[in-house]
Amino acid sequence: MTGRIHSLETFGTVDGPGIRFVAFFQGCPMRCAFCHNPDTWNPDAPVQYEMTPEELLAEVLRYKSFLKKGGVTCSGGEPLMQPDFLIQFLRLCHEAGLHTALDTSGVIFSEKARQALEHADLVLLDIKTLDDSLHKDYTGHTRQNNQAFLDYLHQIGKPTWIRHVLVPHYTDTDQRLTALAQHLSIYNNVERVELLPYHTMGTYKYQELGIPYPLEGIPALSAERHLHAIDLFRRHLHVPVV
Ligand code: SF4
Structure with a gap:
């Protein structure tokens, strides 16, 4: 069994606690309008790495001394598009004493997803929007599985960080932000909770791939609106909001 890995980051600091080895899996069924990694969408596109779970673990272990207070994060793309590889890799990481995190959109909520969660110490769950109709237009999928995923994480008491992209005119309205915080x-x-300001740095990738950019003309989120959203969330939640 081999996994298709778009790229690796050996000293990641933004995908979970501490310094992390981050594996970006190739393939994603979502088509988020704000996605800055459209090159990860096609599961069959050329990748930097095609390796077994054991080979990927061997790569991780080269950096083990740096990962003591951090760990390993599986991101993407959508890691759950390669569930068997993911389960085996997470299991091996646990056997090696590494902290594991799964960064997912929650769009794939299956028995294998539940098995993968047994080997994930932390889940970084993306919530795109709570608005059903916007979710469909914005990602190509309903939000049903994302909600079921969140409910399941709650049911099993899985430590979870929520990630939410603030896009001007779309998710960044006080009404939508308040609804999500509540x-x-x-x-x-x-x-x-991590509130991620929308930026336009990935637009060149759309040009390279010959895909029209869905949010053409939407500006990057201002620092002022980002701080406003953080403040609003902190009024409703008693956990760190950044
Ligand atoms: S889930 Fe992530 S990788 Fe997939 S389209 Fe959305 S932002 Fe891009």
Whole structure:
């Protein structure tokens, strides 16, 4: 069994606690309008690495001394598009004493997803929007699985960080932000919320791939609106919001 890995980051600091080895899996079924990694979408596109779980672990272990207070994060793309590889890799990481995190959109909520979660110490769950109709237009999928995923994480008491991209005119409205903050306040497994400002740095990739950019003309989020959103969330939640 081999996994298709778009790229690796050996000293990641933004995908979970501490210094992390981050494996970006190739393939994603979502088509988020704001995605800055459209090159990870196609599961069959050329990749930097095609390796077994054991080979990927061997790569991780070269950096083990740096990962003591951090760990390994599986990101993407959508790691759950390669569930067997993911499960085996996470299991091996655990056997090697490494902290594991799974960064996912929650769009794939299956028995294998539940098995993968047994070997994930932390889940970084992306919530795109709570608005059903916007979610469909914005990602190509309903939000049903994302909600089921969050509910399941709550049910099993899995430590979870929520990630939410603030896009001007789309998700960055006070009404939508308040609704999301209130919604999250009932989930006591949520340990942290990260509000990610929309930026336009990935647009060149759309040009390279010959794909029209869905958010053409939408400006990057201002620092002022980012701080406003953080403040608003902190009024509803008693966990770190950044
Ligand atoms: S889930 Fe992530 S990788 Fe997939 S389209 Fe959305 S932002 Fe891009």
